[in-house]
Amino acid sequence: MSDTATRAAAPVGLPSRLSPRRKKHFGLVGGLVVATVFAIWLHGRCSHITENDAKVMADMITISSRVDGWVARRAVTDGDRVSQNEELVGIDQREAALQVQELRAKEASLRLESERLQAQLAVTRNTTESAVAAAEARYTAAEANLGSTEAELERTKLDFTRNQRLVAGEVISRQAWDVSRTTTQQIEEKLRQGKAQIAEAKANLTDAQAKRGDVAVLQKQIEQLVHDMAQVAAQVRQKEVELADRVVRSPINGVVDQKFVEPGEYVIPGQRLVLLHDPKAVWIEVHLKETKLAGLHPGQPVLVSVDAYPDRHFSGQIERIGSSTTSQFALLPSPNPSGNFTKITQRVPVRIKVDQPEDDPLRPGMMVEVDIDASHG
DSSP states (O other): OOHHHHHHHSOTTOOOOOOHHHHHHHHHHHHHHHHHHHHHHHHHHHHEEEEEEEEEEEOOEEEEOSSOEEEEEEOOOTTOEEOTTOEEEEEOOHHHHHHHHHHHHHHHHHHHHHHHHHHHHHHHHHHHHHHHHHHHHHHHHHHHHHHHHHHHHHHHHHHHHHHHHHHHTTSSOHHHHHHHHHHHHHHHHHHHHHHHHHHHHHHHHHHHHHTHHHHHHHHHHHHHHHHHHHHHHHHHHHHHHHHHHTEEEOSSSEEEEEEOOOTTOEEOTTOEEEEEEOTTSEEEEEEEEGGGOTTOOTTOEEEEEETTEEEEEEEEEEEEEOSSOGGGGOSSOOOOTTOOOOOOOOEEEEEEEEOOOTTOOOOTTOEEEEEEETTOO
16 A cells, blocks of 8 residues: 555544654743743742731720719620711719719809909908098098197187286286186197097098908908819819710721620729721731841732632732741740750741722731732832
8 A cells, every 4th residue: 555545544633743853843842831931930939928827907996994883875886887986885974964063063153252252342442442531531631620729729828828917917807818718728628629539530540441451351262262163163174074984985987896895784994895996997917937038128019818808809018027026025935944946937027008998808807818029129
């Protein structure tokens, strides 16, 4: 049979025998493909750091009570989203409210007493000054009257002395002399009365001036009331703060992770009430071997895969590299008294800032895998 017939009889679709030259060509191509794939894998292995010892973290805020009392209401439960200043827990306020009302009433009473004393001070000051002015006027008038009487007495004495000589020479009658003597005695009596009036006016002036002390006393009483009102006002503010503390509010926009009390329970200062966190402020914490830290720095991109969402990927970047290894924070130290030493590769915490989507899928405690592009930067 000829070669043509043999080739015609060969089954259709079966490859014919390759020549050595073509085999060599295909072998070179295959080798290049394998080398390229290996090079790509090796480059990724060297330029990327992957780690599965990572989890989602957040600042967990423990809301505690600042006062003691019975829990009247709990407005939230696990999983609830809360806004800033939204009520979380209400503690019985009745006694604190009554204390605030009592102090406010005391403050109002002190204010009214202060107003009364101020009005009394104004009246006393006006009355005292008027009395002093009147006493000074009477004293001045008495002095003037006394001076006039003294001058009149001096003139009358001169007349009486002259009349005595005249009556001795029988120039004037005895009756005229008696009139002159009587007039002199009357003026002397008037002088004594003037001096008494002077003494009385001086005493009245001293008494009126002493009344100014009542003004000073009233001023001191008003100053004391001002201090008392300030003290009571401070007590009112303190009780108002305590009253406000009986309504425990959320400090952030967040989500409630756990509740620790039920209505009717008695709480004390410092007791935990609610645990919450801000779902927008989450990050990834990964513990990397110290041998992988070379070339890492903040800002390098990170690809995050979450076990809970196998079909989703999240982007992030290195935010901070820890300054100490995790072993330094261990509660129990590991001394080496025997002198036997085994070198163990330590791990350093690395914080990764992650972009949280709008639906807040990343929750604290979730396990994730990170792929750090160490070639960037």
